[in-house]
Amino acid sequence: MDVRVSCADDVRTDEAILRRAVPAVRVAVLVDRAVSSGVGVRADAPYLRNAVKAGLPTVRRTTGGSGLLHAPGDLAWSVVLPRSDPRVGSDYVRAYGRLGAGVVRFLAERKVPAAWVDPPGTDPGYCLLSARGSVLACGPKILGGAAQHLAGGALLHHGIVPLEVDRPLLRTLFGLSENSVGRLTSLRELGIEGGSEQLAWKLAASLSDTLAHG
Numbered sequence: 001m002d003v004r005v006s007c008a009d010d011v012r013t014d015e016a017i018l019r020r021a022v023p024a025v026r027v028a029v030l031v032d033r034a035v036s037s038g039v040g041v042r043a044d045a046p047y048l049r050n051a052v053k054a055g056l057p058t059v060r061r062t063t064g065g066s067g068l069l070h071a072p073g074d075l076a077w078s079v080v081l082p083r084s085d086p087r088v089g090s091d092y093v094r095a096y097g098r099l100g101a102g103v104v105r106f107l108a109e110r111k112v113p114a115a116w117v118d119p120p121g122t123d124p125g126y127c128l129l130s131a132r133g134s135v136l137a138c139g140p141k142i143l144g145g146a147a148q149h150l151a152g153g154a155l156l157h158h159g160i161v162p163l164e165v166d167r168p169l170l171r172t173l174f175g176l177s178e179n180s181v182g183r184l185t186s187l188r189e190l191g192i193e194g195g196s197e198q199l200a201w202k203l204a205a206s207l208s209d210t211l212a213h214g
Contacts, residue, residue: 003197007034007070008059014158015062017080021154024080025102025211027204029196030070034058035173038065038127038147047125050173063147063158065127069170073163073196075187075203077103079211083153087211092155093148096134099157100146102207103136107143109206112190114138119145120183126174128184136161141185161203162186163196 005013005028017024035051036059047067051058070076079099081088089095097104097116107114114136121131128135128145136144136159146159167181187199 003200004029004031005076006030006032007036007076008057010076011036011059011061014078014080014156017078018149018154018156019152020080021082021152022080023082023085023211025078025204025207027075027077027200027207029200030074030076031072032057032070033072034070036061036068036070038063038067039149040064041066045125047174054169054173056173061147061149062151063149063156065132065145065147066125066130067174068127068145068160069166069173070160071162071164071166075161075163075196075200076158077161077203077207078156078158079207081155081157081211083150083155088155092150092157096146096157100134100136100159102210103144103159103161103203105210106203106206107138107190107192109202110192112138112192114143116146122183123174123176123180126170126176126180129176129180138185138190140183141189142183143185143187143190164188 123129144161149156
């Protein structure tokens, strides 16, 4: 498992394991601050221009969704399964709860109830507040999200769990309101302690175990 990687290297590694088309689980600790965008996002999206002005690198994902702010310490998790694997199923585009069950288990083991739910649809530019896919909710707060890419006979399902939330920077980059940034949360705000590397190994174990027994 790559424990500490840049956001760009994390995306490249996900695509590399997708091309292998064999079952894989990985969790990485991001080491830089960057803005990623989904495959369908226009290059001139306002938040990408804002990121460049702020001196932040921008990274293009091959998965869907809109923009995300990444920061050092964030946990980036990935699952790759062959398309023929029964764990993918015909409903994979709606199977965020099944494919991301390990993240819910990881949080439950730390006494934080969570569930994959429909996104709020309040801010289309920011992935966790948009209207697409599913988001990881902890009560009324939104902790993380996930996205998918089906290619070469395999499915990549990956997501992000932030260590902390930089609300001023989110407002600057994405123009989010106080109410919108107030809906977001992080591992630290939820009271989850421990180093990011240790948490990454625990999250990887939960993902692997739930997929093995799902």
